[in-house]
Amino acid sequence: MAVERSNQTPAELAAHCVAVREAIMQSAAICGSGHYGPSFSCVEILVSLYYQFMRLNPNEPSWADRDRFILSKGHACSTLYPILADLGFFPKEELRTFTRLGSRLGDHPDMRKVPGVDFSAGALGHGLSIALGMALAARLDESNRRCVALLGDGELNEGQIWEAAAYAGANKISNLLAIVDANKVCVDGATEAVLDMEPIDAKWRAFGWHAERVDGHSLSQLLDHYAEFERRRAEGGPPTVLIGDTISGKGVDFIEGKAEWHIGFLGGVDVERALESIRRTQSAH
């Protein structure tokens, strides 16, 4: 059975966002390194999915009719882990083992180790195909479960993404929702400079998807679009992609939008500055 969470108030969701960002800072402190940019950019997306939209049961992680979530941009797992722990998939204390020798919590998620992780990820370009397969399985099972994949915008460079996009579009895989965390940054710099994929939404539409651009930090916009996706799913419409325009490093004002903070380490006084910024920034909703 699903645990109902649809009664979360906007303020509660916003508070979860602050808590997750604080947890990302703690993870980086343990590891001595953090994927700050791409972890902070997808906080509102994951919070709105996990605390409000998706049907899950932390007491029964393998519940067959749960919604599926594939973190195709697996390097953002320090956003996912604190949410799973907070929901009760594994003990919160375990977050302290992040990336330490023998921990279940590596810097890319392993489905065989972490309760609540629906698929292992890390190598980019794989996740949409995985979610597609899960959506095909849901169809065969005549289940209403939804399959969600979170992709990076840099990840859209990968050819396999477009193989999966073509298949899902051509076959009207209604129960498939792709969300692109369009934070405009990849490892070597701005996505625009590395390999520009804009106009992203037009590309998806050309592949037969219903594509919308949304403010990826607006909880209310995200939730509205999830509801629209659910309506299209029930009607057997095309698959849905939300291009979430986001800011790399969102919440820590002095690293926001800076490509050099895709991965790095904030220590000493910078930690205090970062935490102050996170607590000051109210997530828009």
Add this chain to the structure above:
Amino acid sequence: MKLVRQPTVLQDEASFDHEGRAGVPARTLGTILSNRADTDSRLVVATADLAWSTFVAEFLERHPRRFFQAGISERNMLGFAAGLAASGYIPYVTTFSAFASLQSLDVIRNDHAYTNLPVRTIGTHCGISMGYFASSHHAIEDIGALRSIPNLTVVAAADLNAMEGLLRDVHDLPGPVYIRFGRGADGPPVYQAPNEVRFGEVTQVHEGRDILLLTTGIGVHAARDAARALGEEGGLSVTVGDLHTIRPFPIERIAALAARHRAVVVAEDHVIDGGIGTSVQQALLECGVDTPVFKHGLRDFAIVGPPSHMYRYYGLDALGMAIVVRRAAERLEQPASTRYREALWGSADMARILAEQGRADLERQTSSSGRFADAVR
């Protein structure tokens, strides 16, 4: 999706695998999978625009709802198969070996093996069986690539009975399986029934005393013919083992078999580095068995030709294997320091085959290390 065409009948009399193929054989891979699917609702099939070529079109007819046409997107197919497997299904995905194992290696490694999910990848048209389609379509490195991947089971089927026997045994394994197969109609069958092949064993298809000839897949039939011919000639008594279980490698069984022969010859339609010959060498080393091992296979990207001509050219048909085994026996008279210095099947043999085929004019171009360089100039 509906059946829209019959397979093309390739008229190449020189190539045994096309002989007598007026259409789809009565029993195919699709028959085996469809029969299994009749009683197992978890079984689904996907292919990448090769339903007829990989012989699974029958599944599309019998179980259309559980058949997925991926189009020409192998990585996506192997990826969505993992998503299906993570949702309780047992997907069988088919494409040519080269595309399944080499093009999509990263998907097999990350999404099937790392996750330990029950996807069954069937790579047909293995080795050089695509003949004149050329190296892009040959899979002569797939075993080398796949035998190093944790969790992955690798098997090779010599014929449809072997396929049925192996699928029966591996179907319920919890992890991923790669199945190496030929063109689906590679000459007469080796086995009379599926029960003759059991996963994890080395199936002996010919009993002998002197030399142990090990091979896999399409090579098994030729190896047995070679052993029979050598036996009739007198002088050499050859055991032929079908190494259909490639990973996990049957180390103890191979060591025990090797220990009671004077030499082991491994013949494979694969490069000799990292193939089953390498696995045999490792096994004997680990078990302290010092029977000499001779590896016979490909050493470079292959030339083109009708498949049967290519097996002859590379000494991988019955005639070539018999010559190689005889030479191996002769080499045993030499000291170990010189025994392996030259290949058992060399450039002179290949030149001779070209000449026999009336292609002596090509000899200069194909036998030099700079293949085709002269022709280009």
